[in-house]
Amino acid sequence: MTATTEVSDTPVIKPGGAKEVRRAFSSRTASILIIVLTILWTIPTFGVFVTSFRPGHDVANSGWWEFFVHPKATWENYHTVLFVGGSGVTGGIIPYLVNSLVITIPATLISLTIAAMAAYCIAWIRFRGSDSIFFFIFALQVVPLQMSLIPLQRFYNLGAHIGTVPIFPALHLGQHHPIVQIWISHTMFALPLAVFLLHNFIAQLPRDLMEAARVDGANHFRIFRTIVLPLITPALASFAIFEFLWVWNDLLVALTFGGYNVKSTPVTARLQQMIGQYGANWQLLTAGAFVAIIIPLIVFFALQRFFVRGLLAGSVKG
């Protein structure tokens, strides 16, 4: 590395003792810095958490920090939000949580499967145009979602034609299966980044491994399933977290293709609706907000051990 030699030209050698002191000091500064930042960063979420347990009367008349002066907590808000609705909202939030899961889990799994297979092919099988395909898929990331939504909607309903010749059939999903449209849209919009990141990871697997398997007569699908998949688990897990969060948190795609109804609306869109209806009832809104966070939290902590490790491994070569 040329950078290392450059550094050696500038002598900053200090006597050992002073250096030790300086290092201890700077690690303490770092600790303090990170503690302050973490507290700052957590305050807003913490405020929501506290508010969601306060009785409505208190919330309407004082800020959430007053809870620590006059502590009064209740489960009532969660009960209302989950099972009852209240304040002009009919029905609890549970069906919408289910919708979110029904949308998010398949969308995440489908996009991961397709992307992993494509990444394997592009990274390990030399064929004409493999580089251009990789670049083409990567470049699509810059297309803003909004640009494709409307053509996409018409495409789902009418199919694609050149002149009068149909080249893709109309899917007619909108009426009865809006969730299928949401799956397809999320999968396609996730593919560019997923293929890019997984490609980087798969490309740095040892060549000998693949070649040995080839010599033993394994076909490509078998190599992919038994050798590549287990090795890329960390990368898959980290991308799964990201994809899960994207889909779970999405509002635009869900609204465009699912609209507002109890059969296909995810919890984000429901919350957005509730902002209007609950109005000043912040204790209910915040309880709803916390309910919506819990599932992503579980997913994150379940997959966390893979997270930092898998995300970009292969992108950096030291």
Next chain:
Amino acid sequence: MSVRDKVVLSLMVGIPLLGVLFFIWFPAVATVILSFTKWNGIGGIKAIKADGVQNYVQAATNYPPFWPAVRHNVLWLIVFLVIATPLGMLFAVVLDRNLRGGRIYQSLLFLPVMLSLALIGIIWELIYSPNFGLLNNVIGRSGQHNLIDWLGNPHLNLWAVLVEACWRQAPYVMVLYLAGLKAVDPTLREAALVDGAGPWQTFWRVVFPTLRPINVVILVITVIESLRAFDLVYITNGGNNGLELLSVLITRNIVGQVSRIGFGSALGVVLLVISLVPIVTFLVMQLRQEKRS
């Protein structure tokens, strides 16, 4: 390669390729074409009329929210690039020192990334609310006579919302950089240390250059996220009164009742061009640098 292998491989590459072709590429091209036409979305393809650059002219000269929206979008991008990204990098560098309890800080800092932008809008209301918001109470502006309406005042609300956006974006960048830093060969740092480099120099001269591939990913993600800004302003006030953004205007013209698809598409193209500027600039700089070295 056997026939079976060939079939399997073609499926493995073909399905995603056709997928992105049909579901992203064609719609995007269609949007560019539609931006030169006039169409209210009713009636088949025959109802579409060519209209030249009229939509663009009209947007620039006869559509009041257009220029504010462009300004806000560009500002959003700049704030993400010069504030949120370095902040995320700082988090990552500090956390990378393996402090005691680092995992806990990391998880807490990452929390905002797990929240939907809709939720973030709700969460920050509790900070910004004029009477019972934390901010006004802390700075002593919660009395009736001196209230600051952070989200209502059209001169302040964009900045207030940008704070919310950075609150989520910085930890996002943090995780990506952290992943990159963990992958840096430790012998590089040791070598720098032996050569007598301080931590500052080690980072900028030795570690940072190896992170270059990650910078590409971060740049792309930053651009994508700043274009996705839709949800946050939509939740806050529907994207009016100081919070105009191109994405909101597009949605309003295409999905809303007005249905001016050609016009909305033209706005979409403008958004695409804005997002391409930083990416193309970066790639050109990279190419030049590679040629030099």
